[in-house]
Amino acid sequence: MTPIVLTFTFRRLLISIPVIVASTFVVFLLVTLSGDPLANLKGRNPPPSPQVIAVEAHRLYLDQPVLQRYWTWMTGVLRGDFGPSVRTNLDIGHEIAARFGVTLRLVAVAVVLALLLAVVVGVLSAVKQYSGIDYGFTFAAFLFLSMPSFWFAVLLKQGGISLNQLVGDQVVYTIGERSVVVDGGAWAQLADAAGHMVLPTVSLALISFGAWSRFQRASMLDVLNSDYVLFARAKGLTRRRVVVRHALRTALIPMTTVTALDFASLISGAVITETVFQWRGLGDFLVTSINQRDAYAVLAWLLVVAVAVIVFNLIADLLYALLDPRIRYE
């Protein structure tokens, strides 16, 4: 990286800090106002002694005023302490790191798959605009765009179960991100992981594919109608060269940005897919934390997602500058 890129990166990260502070603060207030995190404890039968409740309240910073609680949490995060969880033995930082790995694996593979499909389909649709292929792809894209993600995921899950019954063997797994026990070496481990990934990945990928293929088609049409593509044709280049080198190369620039931005939102959007396939990823972590009114756990989740958004925004901009010679770092 050249110094100018480094400066640019640094500046961008710096100006993102207020955004993170503001959005964690808003969510902190929301979670705090939504209910008493000690409700479960207090509702126990027999009721725990006031001392027990007081100790627990102290552990969760509940004896501090609201604003100070946020401050305590934030300064803690800077030291690497993500705050206390309602679940007594849970180390939030440790837990969320493990969960992040699971989700990232799911999202990364799904994004690559969706991107490949979307580019191929978008380009074909644009080149053959208003043909049968274009109409077919358009309908498919709109269909995926219009399916509730969990309905589609359950549909796939059912399909997987039927397939397994048909074959009489466990071809694809429909639950969890890996088997509890895997016999055999690295290959068996890998095959097991892959078998678990197929359905969740496909379900996540196809939902993104719907929107992305439309975007790629529009961006490709834009370029195909440009003067420089006409000029490229006037040079006597082959159709393939015009489409790939002149049109696709340029049409990929906005697509790259959209993908990078959506990558971040998929990290938070994978909640549904993870829940259906019972992956213990970030989504499951969020849902459980919300149900337990576990404020600092929710904040930790938000922090991870917000940082992901910022990092991917940055990646989007860097890629843009890399792919488009007209863009300069400012």
Added chain:
Amino acid sequence: MSDETKTATRHKPPAATVRQRSQRELVLRRFLRHKAAVVSLVLFAAVVLLAFAGGALWRYDYADITSAVSVPPSLEHPFGTDNLGHDTFAQVLRGTQRSIEIALLIALLAGLVGTLWGAFSGYYRGITDSVMMRIADLVLTLPLLAVAAVLTRGTSGSWWFVALVIASLQWAYVSRVVRGVVLSLREKEYVEASRALGATDRWIIFRHLIPNALGPIIVNVTILVAAAILVETALSFLGLGVQPPDTSLGLLVSEADTAVSTRPWLFYFPGAFIVVIALTINFIGDGLRDAFDPTQRKVRT
């Protein structure tokens, strides 16, 4: 494209010979040429009619408990019944009604707030714009699921509250779009002229900017309706949407989640309704986009 073809295809006949077609008429004509959109509009209207009028006419009410428990689809119960004896068809009609009400309310609120926010932000620019857009950005960073989850927890989960929560985040998207359009519109000559004639800011915003940005606003709000249906479904699945005894399509499907292999009708029928509604609205949105922005349809290759 050579500019001859451009001029030729966009050429307006001289006023003297051919009567000038109004903008509205042109938009309608272009929309009608989008077959998928027209079919979708008819289909969507049919679903709405079925949900709102059909529910009242159907022999069972959604809350009725019949003696038939967990029966598959039949003439008596076209969509079957659930394990308590509820007629699924009646429930789907009721759920459709609720889901559409929620989606429309979201679109209305988010569209209204987003339009005003974006129009004022884009018109005033400068510091007003910066502050307003930073607020919109902040709202965009808040994860919908988290906010909705937190907000709907403490409440009874009434349908309008669910709509309110979703709308409280979605308006930011609309405001971004409207701001972009307004930023370019405000430089147009007729706005200059209006300003030179001493028009007030409010007059310019409501008489010139918003009416001229109506195309993109309508398109985006339409697509927002489809998105809202899906968001409501997702929230209900996580148990954060509409709560029983009220029902929505999302709630119906998520309740049927566990029954999908034993009583699949409970899962597939409401799901199919969601897909049909979202699909038709998306196609209508696509038709509107083509109708409002015909330059996107120009062909060259």
Added chain:
Amino acid sequence: MSEIVLEVEDLTVSFPTEDGLVRAVRGVSYELRRGEVLGIVGESGSGKSVTSMAVMGLLPGSAKVGGSVRFRGQELVGAPDKELRAIRGGRIAMVFQDPMTSLNPVHPIGDQIAEAVRAHNDVSAAAARERAVELLAMMQIPRPRERARDYPHEFSGGMRQRVVIATAMANDPDVIIADEPTTALDVTVQAQVLRALETARAATGAAMVLITHDLGVVAGTADRVLVMYAGRPVELGQVDAIYYEPRMPYTLGLIGSLPRLDDARRGERLVPITGSPPSLLDLPPGCPFGPRCPMRQELCDSTEPELLATAPGHLAACHFSADLEGRRPEDVFALTSADHDGGAA
């Protein structure tokens, strides 16, 4: 006379649109001889650009093209894409109107010229690049070797147009079609670009079709001029004949609206043509220029005049072309423009 390289015969082009069939070109014929410069003049919408796009086979698939275009005897209308590709950029090259948009923003300009070379010659990438640098030097681009690595946005408009011209001359074409090559540029660089075109023509020996709405540009460059109106040629002749003895009121009007600094008409007022060109969607019968023509008579409303010889090598489409002999623009136009203004618009 030298041989004919390009022959266009009764070319028609129409586009189906949502409002109906737009007949953009309604029967254009011309021939281009080796080394000759033919100026095609007309307002926007007259069909002059569509004509050349049809020659290149670059019209959208929805366009309906009729008639014939022959390059050295080879028919191009309806020819398979493979045949057309060999001609495009190889034998017939094109220069577009707007240099700001005709170069791909994401590729260095050297590569964009080199790929034109390689599309028609079996040479190495290095040799093609070398040729690109050579072409840039011919186009007076300073430090051509370094500049070849730069992207289009790093060049000014005039320089970009010279890059486009360099691309056009890359394969020593027989015909260069320049479609409004100076329209999008500053007046100060127009002369520069015209000189570059002249350089390209001299170096390649190509014949040139120079499309413009500016009679002034044509005057200094062209051998012959074709004037188009509403998709049809309305006058064709040697450049001097067109300027000094126009036989069609429209041409006369164009000349009258042209500011001139030479002695011939110094001190005379500019005379505008009132009204605007007709819609190509539903042309009424009769002469399409009729509604704007101060010489219109009954015949003009009913019958469209044919393009007929008025003198050797001079054709005009006007029922009353003989009446124009010796008349100056202000004789015909200025007198009637006052009462015409009231009716039009």
